[in-house]
Amino acid sequence: MKRDVTSLQSETKLIFEHSHEGRTGFQAPPTPDSLPAFELPAELQRKNAPRLPEVAESTAVRHYVNLSTRNHHIDRDFYPLGSCTMKYNPKINDEVAALPGFAGLSPWQPASTVQGALELLGELSDALLEVTGMDNITLQPAAGAQGEFTALLMFRAYHMKKGNVRKRIVIPDSAHGTNPASIVLAGYGVTQLPSDSNGLMDIEALKRTLDEDVAGLMITNPNTIGLFESNIAKIIDLVHDAGGLVYMDGANLNALLGISRPGDMGFDACHINLHKTFSTPHGGGGPGSGPVAIKEKLARHLPVPVLKKNGDLFVWDWNRPDSIGSVHTYYGNFGMHVRALAYIRSLGGNGLHAISENAIINANYLRKKLSPTYQIYIDKPCMHEAVFSGNNQKAKGVRTTDIAKRLLDYGIHPPTVYFPLIVPECLMIEPTESETKETLDEFIEVMQQIDREATETPDLLKHAPYTTPVRRLDEAGAARNLNIRYFDNANA
Amino acid sequence: MRYIPNTPDDRSAMLRDIGVSSFEELLEQVPASLRLNRPLKIADGQSEWQVRRDLTHMSEKNLSAMGHACFMGAGSYDHYVPAAVNALASRSEYVTAYTPYQPEVAQGTLQVIFEFQSMICELFGMPAANASMYDGGTALSEAIAMARAHTKRQRIVWTEAVHPSYRRVAETNNIALGMTFDVAPCPNGSQSNDTISMLLGDDVAALVVQYPNFFGIIDDLKQLVDRAHSHGTLVVFVTDPMAMGLLKSPGQLGADIVVGEGQCLGNYMSYGGPYLGLFAASSELVRLMPGRIVGITKDVDGRRGFVLTLQTREQHIRRDKATSNICTNQGLLATRATFYMSMLGPTGLKDIGVASARRTQYLMKKLEAVPGFSIAHKGVHFREFLLKVPGDARLFFKFMSENGILAGIPLTKFGMTDERGLLVALTETRTLEEMDKYVALATGYATGGMK
Numbered sequence: 001m002k003r004d005v006t007s008l009q010s011e012t013k014l015i016f017e018h019s020h021e022g023r024t025g026f027q028a029p030p031t032p033d034s035l036p037a038f039e040l041p042a043e044l045q046r047k048n049a050p051r052l053p054e055v056a057e058s059t060a061v062r063h064y065v066n067l068s069t070r071n072h073h074i075d076r077d078f079y080p081l082g083s084c085t086m087k088y089n090p091k092i093n094d095e096v097a098a099l100p101g102f103a104g105l106s107p108w109q110p111a112s113t114v115q116g117a118l119e120l121l122g123e124l125s126d127a128l129l130e131v132t133g134m135d136n137i138t139l140q141p142a143a144g145a146q147g148e149f150t151a152l153l154m155f156r157a158y159h160m161k162k163g164n165v166r167k168r169i170v171i172p173d174s175a176h177g178t179n180p181a182s183i184v185l186a187g188y189g190v191t192q193l194p195s196d197s198n199g200l201m202d203i204e205a206l207k208r209t210l211d212e213d214v215a216g217l218m219i220t221n222p223n224t225i226g227l228f229e230s231n232i233a234k235i236i237d238l239v240h241d242a243g244g245l246v247y248m249d250g251a252n253l254n255a256l257l258g259i260s261r262p263g264d265m266g267f268d269a270c271h272i273n274l275h276k277t278f279s280t281p282h283g284g285g286g287p288g289s290g291p292v293a294i295k296e297k298l299a300r301h302l303p304v305p306v307l308k309k310n311g312d313l314f315v316w317d318w319n320r321p322d323s324i325g326s327v328h329t330y331y332g333n334f335g336m337h338v339r340a341l342a343y344i345r346s347l348g349g350n351g352l353h354a355i356s357e358n359a360i361i362n363a364n365y366l367r368k369k370l371s372p373t374y375q376i377y378i379d380k381p382c383m384h385e386a387v388f389s390g391n392n393q394k395a396k397g398v399r400t401t402d403i404a405k406r407l408l409d410y411g412i413h414p415p416t417v418y419f420p421l422i423v424p425e426c427l428m429i430e431p432t433e434s435e436t437k438e439t440l441d442e443f444i445e446v447m448q449q450i451d452r453e454a455t456e457t458p459d460l461l462k463h464a465p466y467t468t469p470v471r472r473l474d475e476a477g478a479a480r481n482l483n484i485r486y487f488d489n490a491n492a
Numbered sequence: 493m494r495y496i497p498n499t500p501d502d503r504s505a506m507l508r509d510i511g512v513s514s515f516e517e518l519l520e521q522v523p524a525s526l527r528l529n530r531p532l533k534i535a536d537g538q539s540e541w542q543v544r545r546d547l548t549h550m551s552e553k554n555l556s557a558m559g560h561a562c563f564m565g566a567g568s569y570d571h572y573v574p575a576a577v578n579a580l581a582s583r584s585e586y587v588t589a590y591t592p593y594q595p596e597v598a599q600g601t602l603q604v605i606f607e608f609q610s611m612i613c614e615l616f617g618m619p620a621a622n623a624s625m626y627d628g629g630t631a632l633s634e635a636i637a638m639a640r641a642h643t644k645r646q647r648i649v650w651t652e653a654v655h656p657s658y659r660r661v662a663e664t665n666n667i668a669l670g671m672t673f674d675v676a677p678c679p680n681g682s683q684s685n686d687t688i689s690m691l692l693g694d695d696v697a698a699l700v701v702q703y704p705n706f707f708g709i710i711d712d713l714k715q716l717v718d719r720a721h722s723h724g725t726l727v728v729f730v731t732d733p734m735a736m737g738l739l740k741s742p743g744q745l746g747a748d749i750v751v752g753e754g755q756c757l758g759n760y761m762s763y764g765g766p767y768l769g770l771f772a773a774s775s776e777l778v779r780l781m782p783g784r785i786v787g788i789t790k791d792v793d794g795r796r797g798f799v800l801t802l803q804t805r806e807q808h809i810r811r812d813k814a815t816s817n818i819c820t821n822q823g824l825l826a827t828r829a830t831f832y833m834s835m836l837g838p839t840g841l842k843d844i845g846v847a848s849a850r851r852t853q854y855l856m857k858k859l860e861a862v863p864g865f866s867i868a869h870k871g872v873h874f875r876e877f878l879l880k881v882p883g884d885a886r887l888f889f890k891f892m893s894e895n896g897i898l899a900g901i902p903l904t905k906f907g908m909t910d911e912r913g914l915l916v917a918l919t920e921t922r923t924l925e926e927m928d929k930y931v932a933l934a935t936g937y938a939t940g941g942m943k
C-alpha cells in the first residue's frame with residue numbers, strides 16, 4: 001500500500017517525483033500553418049530537452065497547495081521576527097498592483113504613455129521625503145542592502161569630487177551583516193567599533209577613529225538593540241566635522257513615523273525598506289524595495305534615471321553627468337512602489353504616526369512583561385523591538401535555539417535569534433502594530449511556559465519541535481553533503 | 493485605523509502595565525530637539541474604496557500592453573501568465589512568509605526554491621543555481637564579481653550585443669572594485685567575429701556574451717568560448733530562459749556562469765519590476781555563489797527536508813568577507829517561475845519557443861518586403877529582431893501606438909545612435925491579425941509620407 005495513515009509529519013514528494021512522461025499543464029496558443037517554420041542549424045539545436053516536470057495543471061496545483069501548508073506566515077499566526085517588521089500586508093495593495101494599467105506596462109514605454117505610473121512614483125517619493133525629512137530620493141534599489149550600496153557609491157562619488165575618495169567606513173558592532181558587505185563592494189574598508197555599555201554608539205571610540213581616511217559612518221537608528229541613539233546629533237556632527245558623511249540604515253523606520261526624521265537628525269542619506277515599514281509582503285524571501293533618501297549635497301550623484309517634472313509632464317532625466325550610474329536595470333521594484341503608496345494613502349499622515357505609536361507600545365509591553373523571566377539586554381524603554389538575552393535559560397542548560405524551536409510547537413514563529421551578535425543568546429522580538437493585546441498576552445504566557453519547561457524538562461526543549469512538518473534538520477550535513485538540485489547529472 | 497487593532501482603551505491598559513503614564517514617556521531617549529512636533533504633511537487616510545478608485549484611475553492613464561498589441565521586449569516580455577500561477581502565488585503561505593530562517597516551518601518555501609534551482613539547472617545545463625538575484629542586470633553584476641574573486645583579474649570583455657542596460661548596471665555595481673570593461677563591437681549584430689577574440693588576453697577575468705543576443709540573433713559561440721578558456725578567462729552567458737527548449741544549453745557550450753532575466757517565466761512586465769535575476773554556475777564556483785541556496789538534508793527522524801545551505805558565504809555570517817551583500821532577494825518571483833515551469837514542462841517550453849520564433853520569422857519576412865523598411869541583421873533570430881524604419885523610430889512608435897500597437901523599442905532608448913533602429917519582439921501571444929495589422933500600418937506609414 002502506497003498510502004499511510006496520514007500524520008502531521010510527512011515527507012512530500014518533489015514535483016519531479018510526480019512527473020509522468022507525456023503529461024503537461026500548458027497549451028500554447030495555436031500558430032497558423034501559414035507561418036514559416038523555425039529552422040535552427042543542427043549545431044545550435046538542443047538534443048536533450050530540459051527535464052522539467054511533466055504534470056497536468058491539476059497535479060501542479062495540488063502539489064503546490066500541499067507544499068504551502070508547510071509554511072508559517074503572517075496571515076496564520078504571530079511572527080515577531082526582530083528587524084524584519086512582520087506586519088500585516090493589506091490585501092488591497094496586491095490587488096491594485098495587479099491592475100492591468102500597472103502590471104501590463106513595459107519598462108521601455110515612452111514616458112508620455114506611462115504618466116499614471118510616474119505620477120504614482122512622484123507621489124510615493126514625496127511621501128517618503130516627508131517621512132524622512134530628506135531632500136531627494138531614488139526608488140531604484142530593489143532591497144535594503146542595495147540601498148546601502150547605492151548610498152555608499154554616492155558617498156564615494158561625493159568624496160571623489162572633493163579630491164579625496166577616502167578609505168574607510170565606520171560601523172558599530174551591532175550592525176546588520178549587509179552593512180559591512182555593502183561597504184566592501186563600494187570599495188571601502190570596514191572599521192567596526194564596539195558599542196558602549198548602554199548598547200549605543202561609543203562616542204569616545206568614534207572620536208579616536210575619525211580622521212581624513214574616514215569616508216563616513218553607517219548606523220542603524222533605532223539601533224538593532226531597539227534603542228534610539230540619543231546622541232545621534234552629536235555623533236553626526238563629529239563625523240561631519242571630520243569631513244565624513246553619515247548614513248542611516250532605515251530598516252527600523254517603523255519606530256519613527258511622524259515621531260522623528262533622519263533628515264532632521266542630520267543624516268546625509270538613509271534607505272527605507274518598503275517591505276518592512278510600508279507593508280509590502282516578503283514573499284518567502286523577496287521581493288523588497290529599498291529607496292534611498294538623501295540630502296541635496298548628494299543629489300548630483302543619484303542613480304539615473306531621475307524622475308522629474310517638466311510642466312505637467314513627468315519625465316525620466318538621464319542627462320546627469322555626475323550620476324553613479326544605475327544599480328537596477330529599470331526603475332526598481334515598481335510593483336512594490338504601488339503597494340507602498342496604497343498603504344500610505346490608506347493610513348495618511350496621522351495613521352502613519354499611529355503605526356509607530358502602536359508598534360512602540362506593543363514592544364514595550366513585551367519588554368515589561370517578559371523581563372522578569374528573560375534577561376532584558378538594556379533595561380530602558382525600547383522603540384519598536386525588545387532585545388533579550390537567553391542567559392537565564394542558558395544557566396539551566398537550554399540554548400536560545402531550543403527556545404526558538406519550542407515556540408514552533410506552540411504555533412508561533414520565533415523572534416530573530418543570535419542577532420545582533422553582541423547580545424549573548426540573543427532573542428530580538430518585534431511585535432509590530434498589527435498584533436492585538438490578546439495575541440501579545442498569549443505569547444507572554446507561552447514564553448513563560450517555555451521557561452518553566454526549561455527548568456522542569458530541559459530535554460523537552462532540546463529536542464523540540466515535535467509538531468512541525470519536519471523536526472530539527474541537519475544543517476551541517478546539508479553543507480557537507482551538498483545536494484542542491486534534483487538531477488545529479490548535467491543535461492545539456 | 494483598519495490595520496491597527498488595539499483601541500485607546502487597550503493602549504491605556506498596556507501603558508499602565510508598562511508603568512508609564514503616557515506614550516510620550518516611552519520616547520524619553522528621543523531628544524526633544526529631534527522630535528517632529530507637527531503632523532506629517534501627508535493627506536488623511538482613505539477608505540479602501542477610495543484607494544482602489546484613485547489608483548485605478550492612475551493606472552488608466554497608462555497605455556497598457558494588456559489593451560494594446562505589445563511588440564516590445566529587450567528583457568521584458570509579454571508572455572501569457574496562466575491563471576493557476578496567479579492563484580497559487582497569491583496564497584498567503586507563500587506571499588506573507590519571510591526568508592526561511594526557521595526551516596521546520598518553512599518547508600513550503602524551501603522546497604519550492606529547491607525545485608526552482610533544479611529547474612534552472614536543467615534549462616541552463618549547469619550544476620548549481622541560486623534562489624534568485626534582483627534582476628538580469630544585477631545578476632550580471634554578481635557574475636562579474638564572482639569572476640573577479642575566482643580569477644583575481646580586473647578586466648572584463650563584453651560584446652555590444654550584451655544588453656546595454658545590464659552592462660550599465662554591472663559597470664556601476666563593480667566600478668568601485670576597480671574593474672575595467674572593454675566592449676567588443678558587433679558590426680553585423682553577431683558575436684561570432686574576430687575582433688572579440690582580439691580583445692581577450694591573460695588579464696581578462698570574464699568574457700560576457702548574450703544568448704540569443706540583444707538583437708535576437710542566435711550566435712554560434714563555441715569557438716569564442718574555447719578561445720576565452722585558453723586564456724584562463726571565465727565565460728558568462730546572459731541567457732534567455734525561454735529559448736532553452738530549443739537551443740543548446742550554455743552548459744553544453746562551456747559556460748562557467750549563466751545569468752538571465754526570469755521575468756518571462758510567469759511574471760508580469762510591471763514597468764520593470766519586481767523581476768527575477770537568474771544565476772547558475774559550474775561546480776567549481778559554488779562556494780563563491782552570491783545569495784541563498786537551498787539544499788536537501790534529513791531531520792532527526794530521518795525524514796527528507798530542506799534548509800538554506802552554504803550560509804558561510806553570506807553577509808549575515810561572513811559580513812565584510814561575504815560573496816555578496818544580497819539579503820532580501822526576489823523569492824516570490826522565483827516561486828511564480830517554479831509554478832510556471834512545472835506546468836509548462838519540456839513540451840510547453842519548446843512550444844512557446846517555437847510559437848514565438850515562427851511569429852518572429854513571419855513578421856521579419858513581411859516587413860522586409862515593405863518599401864522603406866529593412867531587417868538590420870542576417871542570422872537566425874529567436875523572438876526579436878532589429879528593424880530599420882523610414883525616418884526616426886520614435887515617430888514610427890508614436891504613429892503605431894496611436895493605432896493600438898506598441899511597435900517595438902527605438903534603439904536610441906539604449907543610448908545607441910541609430911535613429912532608424914527599432915527592436916521588435918514577438919511572443920506566443922501575438923496573433924496573425926496583430927502582425928498583419930502591423931504590416932499594413934507600416935505599409936501605410938511608408939507610402940503615406942511618414943507622419
Ligand SMILES: Cc1ncc(COP(=O)(O)O)c(C=O)c1O
Nearest residue numbers: 083143144145176251288819820
Ligand atoms: C538592520 C537591517 N539592515 C539591513 C537589512 C537588509 O535589508 P534587505 O534584506 O532588504 O536587503 C536588514 C534586513 O534584512 C536589517 O534588518
